[in-house]
Amino acid sequence: MNVFHCDHCDNLVFFENIACLNCGHRLAYVPHLGQITSLDPKSGGTFVTPLAPDRRFKLCRNYTEHAVCNWALPAETDGEYCLSCRLTRTIPPLVPATNKPLWYKIEIAKRRLVYTLLQLGLPVINKNDDPKRGQVYDILADPADPSAPKVLTGHDDGVITLALAEADDAEREKRRLLMKEPYRTLLGHLRHEVGHYYWDLLVSDSPRLEAFRQLFGDERASYAEALQRHYQNGAPAEWQETFISAYATMHPWEDWAETWAHYLHTADTLETAAGVGIRIRPPRRGEPVVEAVPDPVTNAPVSFDKMMIAWPPLTYVLNELNRGLGVGDAYPFVLPPKAVEKLRFVHDTIHAAATAATQSGTAVPGTAPAATAR
Numbered sequence: 001m002n003v004f005h006c007d008h009c010d011n012l013v014f015f016e017n018i019a020c021l022n023c024g025h026r027l028a029y030v031p032h033l034g035q036i037t038s039l040d041p042k043s044g045g046t047f048v049t050p051l052a053p054d055r056r057f058k059l060c061r062n063y064t065e066h067a068v069c070n071w072a073l074p075a076e077t078d079g080e081y082c083l084s085c086r087l088t089r090t091i092p093p094l095v096p097a098t099n100k101p102l103w104y105k106i107e108i109a110k111r112r113l114v115y116t117l118l119q120l121g122l123p124v125i126n127k128n129d130d131p132k133r134g135q136v137y138d139i140l141a142d143p144a145d146p147s148a149p150k151v152l153t154g155h156d157d158g159v160i161t162l163a164l165a166e167a168d169d170a171e172r173e174k175r176r177l178l179m180k181e182p183y184r185t186l187l188g189h190l191r192h193e194v195g196h197y198y199w200d201l202l203v204s205d206s207p208r209l210e211a212f213r214q215l216f217g218d219e220r221a222s223y224a225e226a227l228q229r230h231y232q233n234g235a236p237a238e239w240q241e242t243f244i245s246a247y248a249t250m251h252p253w254e255d256w257a258e259t260w261a262h263y264l265h266t267a268d269t270l271e272t273a274a275g276v277g278i279r280i281r282p283p284r285r286g287e288p289v290v291e292a293v294p295d296p297v298t299n300a301p302v303s304f305d306k307m308m309i310a311w312p313p314l315t316y317v318l319n320e321l322n323r324g325l326g327v328g329d330a331y332p333f334v335l336p337p338k339a340v341e342k343l344r345f346v347h348d349t350i351h352a353a354a355t356a357a358t359q360s361g362t363a364v365p366g367t368a369p370a371a372t373a374r
Contacts, residue, residue: 001115001268003275004036004215007050015115016108018063029111030057030070031083031118039072045354046075060085068104071111084114086126089136092164099141102167103273106139109186113194116268122198127158134158135197141165153189155196162189181247182332188261195260196253202353203256215345216259219251226251237270244339256346259339263346265331266311274312280313290314304347308340 004013011022013036019026025038030049038049039057046056055074060082062069071082079086087110092099117124127134140151141164151163165171166186176184203212213219227250236245243249248258273290280290290310318330335343 001112001271001275002034003272006038008037013103015112016070018067028057028059028063028070029073029115031114032074034118044075047072062107062340066100068100068107071109083124084111086128087124088139089115089159090125090140092141093137099164102164103139105167106162106164106186109190110137112187112268113190113264116191116264117194119271120264120267120350121357122350123201123353123357125149125201128313134202135160135194137162139164153193155193158197160190160193160197161184162193181246182329188265191261191264192257195257195280198260198349199253199256202349207269208349208352211345212256213252215342216255221251223251223253240334241336242338244333244335244342255342259342260346262339263343263350264332266307269314269318270307270310271301273310278314278317280317304344307347308343311335 001014002369004015005011005306006013006020006023006024006025006027009020009023011020013020013027015029015036017027020038023038025040026047027036028039028047029036030051033049033051035051037049037051039049042048042056046058048056056076057072058075058077058080060069060073061080062082062085063071069082069085071084073079073082078197085107088107092103094100094103101288114124125134127136135158138159138161140161142148142150151161151165153163154161166175166189172184203209230247230250235243235249239246239249243255243258244262245258248255270290278290311337315331315333319332322328322330
């Protein structure tokens with residue numbers, strides 16, 4: 001995540017802010033500009049920003065109607081929803097009232113996901129625009145009947161389902177302990193599930209497929225059998241020598257999704273560290289330098305080797321800071337060489353996709369119909 005400032009008074013602001021605490025100006029993130037910006041009202045419910053004084057913008061309907069969004073879109077765009085909210089196909093019922101704060105938490109995580117996807121130059125295609133190649137999100141509450149099956153978070157052909165219960169911190173922690181997972185967050189869920197979608201989009205039926213199989217394994221192996229075997233027997237005894245997590249051992253698809261999620265963790269955290277000016281101290285010759293992905297000045301992607309030089313010392317700092325506060329490690333993982341090879345494959349896949357999108361002139365998609373509650 002980049003570091004943002006109010007362009008009216010230069011006060012530090014955060015990605016989720018809707019108003020500057022210093023000058024009181026309304027704020028919104030405009031993905032078309034890649035910035036949090038202050039807004040001055042104009043006629044017809046439109047706004048102008050110092051970043052683009054000749055253009056008009058409008059607030060996402062979920063900003064004005066439900067206060068669960070803080071994004072804006074060009075005023076001339078068809079539709080009322082921002083790039084991120086358009087991706088939500090189904091929202092949970094807003095009764096009981098406890099559902100809305102949980103929906104809000106999920107949308108926060110999804111906006112951070114979309115920000116990173118855009119920063120990496122990945123195609124963000126809406127299934128409403130392209131039913132075959134697009135993605136959408138269904139945020140579903142568990143049935144009222146306690147005997148009915150609960151909602152399962154997962155991916156199927158571009159449809160990412162997220163259980164509303166995962167936004168309840170106590171419930172998510174309960175599930176994390178039950179599943180013996182060192183890490184379980186909303187953003188982590190979204191990064192993992194969208195990894196399945198991007199495997200379908202960027203790897204399946206592509207020239208990269210055979211290289212994927214050489215590194216991750218043959219995805220044609222029965223997923224149902226792999227799932228049953230994993231939950232009966234657990235991960236192999238020496239999984240830490242090859243995989244990034246125990247769950248990654250279950251099937252090549254899950255290995256890819258876990259590796260993809262970790263790459264997004266790395267890219268986002270390195271961008272944040274570079275943005276706030278973190279450097280490793282004390283200075284030494286050849287000292288690792290924390291660099292953003294992509295570089296904030298040239299917009300060129302940082303090499304994978306530089307990422308892997310900066311990442312281990314940064315995770316050390318993050319974990320030590322957390323321990324100093326008396327909480328668990330922020331990054332409770334160890335990267336064996338084989339997992340680093342897989343991360344490199346993800347890096348190269350993303351870079352190839354971003355290069356292809358740049359060469360083809362692919363633009364940010366337009367707007368589409370609103371989500372429906374159920």
